[in-house]
Amino acid sequence: MARKQKEKSKQTMNDLMDSAQKLFVRKGYVATSVAEITDNAGYSKGNFYRYWASxxxxxxxxxxxxxxxxxxxxxxxxxxxxxxxxxxxxxxxxxxxxxxxxxxxxxxxxxxxxxxxxxxxxxxxxxxxxxxxxxxxxxxxxxxxxxxxxxxxxxxxxxxxxxxxxxxxxxxxxxxxxxxxxxxxxxxxxxxxxxx
Missing domain, CATH: 1.10.357 (Tetracycline Repressor; domain 2)
Structure with missing residues (x-):
């Protein structure tokens, strides 16, 4: 069960990172918000802050x-x-x-x-x-x-x-x-x- 959770966490992180990269390229770093990153990836902001402070x-x-x-x-x-x-x-x-x-x-x-x-x-x-x-x-x-x-x-x-x-x-x-x-x-x- 712990392995499945680790894999799910890794996938969530990868999805959020991919979303961020695409948005940073399209909109720029400063213009991209955490809410846009999470919405684009299909996750809540809570998921974002589970992995990163900012x-x-x-x-x-x-x-x-x-x-x-x-x-x-x-x-x-x-x-x-x-x-x-x-x-x-x-x-x-x-x-x-x-x-x-x-x-x-x-x-x-x-x-x-x-x-x-x-x-x-x-x-x-x-x-x-x-x-x-x-x-x-x-x-x-x-x-x-x-x-x-x-x-x-x-x-x-x-x-x-x-x-x-x-x-x-x-x-x-x-x-x-x-x-x-x-x-x-x-x-x-x-x-x-x-x-x-």
Whole structure:
């Protein structure tokens, strides 16, 4: 009996998360209410609050799940890398997967701005399971560096270039394309990370 209840709970959570993702993409994060999420999924608000204290917490769970999926695909490829250039290109393949999910990328940017104004969420969003982490990046490239340039700084530069592109892309400026940003990031990292 307990197993059936666990399965039912898991299904309820998945239904609510799916409903939220669809509504966030269609309406935006801020414009979507908990009542809309639960109505769309066919559940009561009580079911929602059984699993999450707030819409922000639900979003963080969705984000963690998405990042886990992206990272699993990346890590499989990384196991075969033999050079800094290969590792950086695998990382950029991973980043391109995020960009291809363009509707979700816009929701993530909206949530990031929301979190910047909400101190308790801002702190959580900075945790590595939710975002592109300078520490994770450093860990992925450290063994391939030939210089003493800090791997965390390379991670931060890479993240700034990627997230800057995401903003440009969301605004539809058309000034930069992803390949140009990727090429610039790879060039910068190889320049700072390899002996000349």
């Amino acid at each position: 819409k922000d917490r639900l979003f963080l769970d969705i984000l963690e799940s998405k990042m886990r999926d992206y990272r699993e695909a990346r890590d499989k490829k990384l196991s075969t890398a033999g050079s800094l250039e290969e590792v950086i290109n695998i990382i950029w393949d991973f980043l391109e997967d995020i960009v291809r999910d363009c509707n979700w990328a816009k929701v993530f940017l909206e949530f990031t701005i929301h979190a910047a104004r909400t101190p308790e969420i801002r702190g959580d969003l900075g945790l590595s399971q939710y975002r592109l982490s300078d520490e994770i990046f450093a860990g992925l490239i450290s063994e391939y560096l030939e210089t003493d340039f800090p791997a965390e700084k390379l991670g931060a530069l890479n993240t700034v270039m990627f997230e800057g592109f995401m903003v440009h892309n969301a605004l539809g400026t058309g000034v930069l394309d992803l390949q140009t940003v990727r090429d610039a990031a790879v060039t910068l990292i190889l320049d700072k990370g390899l002996k000349k």
